[in-house]
Amino acid sequence: MQELMSLHGAVIGRLxxxxxxxxxxxxxxxxxxxxxxxxxxxxxxRGVFPGEAVLISVVPTAPVSAVQGTVFGETVRFxxxxxxxxxxxxxxxxxxxxxxxxxTLRITPLGELPVERLYRLAxxxxxxxxxxxxxxxxxxxxPPEVSDRIAREARQQRVIFATASxxxxxxxxxxxxxxxxxxxxxxxxxxxxxxxxxxHSGADFRAAExxxxxxxxxxxxxxxxDTYFSGGSVILDHGWGLYSYFAHLSKILVxxxxxxxxxxxxxxxxxTGRVTGPHLHWTLRLSGARVDPLSVIEILED
Numbered sequence: 001m002q003e004l005m006s007l008h009g010a011v012i013g014r015l016x017x018x019x020x021x022x023x024x025x026x027x028x029x030x031x032x033x034x035x036x037x038x039x040x041x042x043x044x045x046r047g048v049f050p051g052e053a054v055l056i057s058v059v060p061t062a063p064v065s066a067v068q069g070t071v072f073g074e075t076v077r078f079x080x081x082x083x084x085x086x087x088x089x090x091x092x093x094x095x096x097x098x099x100x101x102x103x104t105l106r107i108t109p110l111g112e113l114p115v116e117r118l119y120r121l122a123x124x125x126x127x128x129x130x131x132x133x134x135x136x137x138x139x140x141x142x143p144p145e146v147s148d149r150i151a152r153e154a155r156q157q158r159v160i161f162a163t164a165s166x167x168x169x170x171x172x173x174x175x176x177x178x179x180x181x182x183x184x185x186x187x188x189x190x191x192x193x194x195x196x197x198x199x200h201s202g203a204d205f206r207a208a209e210x211x212x213x214x215x216x217x218x219x220x221x222x223x224x225x226d227t228y229f230s231g232g233s234v235i236l237d238h239g240w241g242l243y244s245y246f247a248h249l250s251k252i253l254v255x256x257x258x259x260x261x262x263x264x265x266x267x268x269x270x271x272t273g274r275v276t277g278p279h280l281h282w283t284l285r286l287s288g289a290r291v292d293p294l295s296v297i298e299i300l301e302d
Contacts, residue, residue: 059085091286139274164241180206202283207269231272
């Protein structure tokens with residue numbers, strides 16, 4: 001009888017041990033290997049040349065809270081573009097030498113410390129044409145009495161273009177300010193009355209006197225008035241260091257401080273300042289870089 005009870009106790013003990021082991025095994029968490037954080041970086045551009053804008057796309061493998069970059073000594077600001085990841089605009093100035101430049105990206109995954117990635121931009125050489133123009137002599141060799149005015153206007157514009165507003169005002173696709181075709185190539189080397197001058201840092205559009213000029217995207221008016229070389233002028237701050245400069249206007253329809261939307265009229269085309277005839281001159285500055293406005297329109301098309 002005593003042996004039977006001992007056997008029964010041993011069976012019960014083994015059963016309890018088995019149940020305990022099974023319970024403990026079920027309580028163990030499943031081991032899942034974490035996927036390393038990574039990003040896919042690409043760019044969109046008509047070409048990686050001096051005078052072009054380049055759209056950088058950063059697609060992370062996990063949610064991120066911020067992306068920022070640096071190239072050419074300037075900050076590249078990125079916005080969350082949804083399904084296409086994060087996007088930022090890089091401006092390659094007209095005078096940038098052909099070479100390979102490192103875009104340093106600082107990417108912050110949600111709840112984690114920032115990580116850095118490098119993306120290389122190979123800037124290629126581009127030959128620009130030369131254009132010969134004849135204008136009034138006072139715009140080639142200005143009289144001494146206007147030298148202070150010219151210097152003051154140049155300083156004012158340098159200060160504006162060196163400022164990057166913290167808020168991005170522009171959104172989505174850009175549109176031409178006038179329906180006419182571009183008539184003078186961006187970046188062409190200008191020769192006025194036989195004397196070489198600075199490269200043509202904007203796009204000229206065919207526009208008769210009085211043609212309405214529309215904002216190519218949302219922005220804030222930061223300068224209006226008459227300037228010596230550019231005549232009737234309007235500068236729009238689109239935010240994040242991106243500016244539109246409209247020149248040679250016959251009439252200005254906005255005031256400094258106004259907020260304008262895409263398509264809103266800002267003035268009328270004219271032939272004021274250093275011109276050979278009525279047209280619209282549109283300059284685009286991106287973090288100080290002189291870029292072809294048409295490159296921004298094309299790379300940001302929907």
